Amino acid sequence: AQSVAQPEDQVNVAEGNPLTVKCTYSVSGNPYLFWYVQYPNRGLQFLLKYITGDNLVKGSYGFEAEFNKSQTSFHLKKPSALVSDSALYFCAVRGPNNAGNMLTFGGGTRLMVKP
Amino acid sequence: KAGVTQTPRYLIKTRGQQVTLSCSPISGHRSVSWYQQTPGQGLQFLFEYFSETQRNKGNFPGRFSGRQFSNSRSEMNVSTLELGDSALYLCASSLARGGMLETQYFGPGTRLLVL
Numbered sequence: 001a002q003s004v005a006q007p008e009d010q011v012n013v014a015e016g017n018p019l020t021v022k023c024t025y026s027v028s029g030n031p032y033l034f035w036y037v038q039y040p041n042r043g044l045q046f047l048l049k050y051i052t053g054d055n056l057v058k059g060s061y062g063f064e065a066e067f068n069k070s071q072t073s074f075h076l077k078k079p080s081a082l083v084s085d086s087a088l089y090f091c092a093v094r095g096p097n098n099a100g101n102m103l104t105f106g107g108g109t110r111l112m113v114k115p
Numbered sequence: 116k117a118g119v120t121q122t123p124r125y126l127i128k129t130r131g132q133q134v135t136l137s138c139s140p141i142s143g144h145r146s147v148s149w150y151q152q153t154p155g156q157g158l159q160f161l162f163e164y165f166s167e168t169q170r171n172k173g174n175f176p177g178r179f180s181g182r183q184f185s186n187s188r189s190e191m192n193v194s195t196l197e198l199g200d201s202a203l204y205l206c207a208s209s210l211a212r213g214g215m216l217e218t219q220y221f222g223p224g225t226r227l228l229v230l
Contacts, residue, residue, distance in 0.1 A: 036221070043119070043205055043221035090158065100171035101148050101209055101219055105158035 002027040004093050006106035013081045013113055021076040021109045023091030032094040033074040034103065035065055037087045044090065050074060061085070081113045116142055119208050119222035127228045133194040136225045140187050140208030146170075147189040148219060149181060152203040161204075164189050165211055193227075201229045 003026045013019045025031055032051055036044040048059025055067045065076045074091060088110050092103040120139045128134050140147050148171075149161040160173040164183035181191040187208075193200055203226050207219035 034218070041223075043121075043223045044207075046218050046220060049218060092158075100163045100165065101146055101207075101211070101217070102160045102163060102171045102173070103148075103150075103219065104160070105150075107157050 002031075002093050002104045004091050004104055004106035006089075006091055006109045008109050009107075010110045010112060013111070015083050015113050015115050016080050019078050019081045019085070019111065019113070021089050021091075021111060023074045023076065023106055024072050025074060025091070025093045026072065027093050031074075033065075033067065034092040034094070035059065035063070035074075035076050036090045036092065038090065038108075039087050047076070047089075081111075083113050083115055086111055086113045119206055119220055121204075121206050121222040121225050123225060124223065125226050125228075127230065128196050129230050130196055130198060132196050133192060134196060134227060135190055135192045136204055136206075136227075138189045138191075138206030138208075138222060140189070140206075141220055144208035144210055144220075145187055146209045146211035146217075146219075147183055147187065148207045148209075149189070149191050150205045150207065151175075152205060152224070153201075158205075161191065196229045198229050201227060203227075 005024045034049045035047040048057050050057045050067045058064045088108050090108050091106040122137045146165045148163040152158045163171040167183045178194045183189045203224045205224045207221045209217040209219045
């Protein structure tokens, strides 16, 4: 069975500083990895995905993520955090053997960016 | 292009009742998936529909069911509601052209409170 772990419930960072939100995964075969963000009283917004190719994936709103196969990680990063980035972030994996679109999500990490 | 829409946005029911939630996917999207989000269990996959057929199912009791119509709109039904069914129910759609590796786009969710 596939699984995703987000080891930090909350990450605090000062505005303008770089941020990292960690994600590790477990899946048979090559993983398909996603990051989503959720603002209060809203659904999930897609940020970026890794399917194959370059290990550094660039996404929306200046976010990027680095895929590391040996460490089974897919950490979300941004060079300079904004207060408006404060939200709940979810990492998700879709295993290659799925017949459909089922995503397995991590528990989420709350990002707090302070002015 | 309009995003995924879900109705109603908020719902209050009592134990034992049943409820039907509706989801309209992005125009042209053929796959619709449903997820349940709770503080305790996080985001969990309920089921996926593609071309009016259930393609994948999560680990939920038979009280949870769904269907998809020929226009790709989907409904999910929960019968004999329990207090633990209180949650945010999220719908996601994707193109599903080749059934592979496509991004799911989420609606704002329906928040269900069971009293």
